[in-house]
Amino acid sequence: MHAKGRNTVGKAVPTLVSLTGHWIDVQGYTDNEPIGPALRGRYPTNWDLAAARAIDVVRYLQAQGVDARNLVAESFGEFQPVASNATPQGRAKNRRIDIVLRAK
Secondary structure, three states: OOHHHHHHHHOOHHHHHHOOOEEEEEEEEOOOOOOOHHHHOOOOOHHHHHHHHHHHHHHHHHHOOOOHHHEEEEEEEOOOOOOOOOOHHHHHHHOOEEEEEEEO
């Protein structure tokens, strides 16, 4: 996880550590661009890349004391964009992590 993302997620850690009775779904997303050759060996598809993003955040949260029994990593790949993939700005918005709380 990048330092900016760690800083942003870190702000939620005190709340997430004390949270009970909820699942903490960490959802990974990508844009619709194919994985480039430099990363294709590690992430063959956007599903894999989105899953890796979610897992990185789950590991970080666990290391910060969030109960692992409450954490869920999910991959949505490129299939739920929040912006158009036709522009670089839109693609940047689609490369994201969402944290969703839901009752157990």
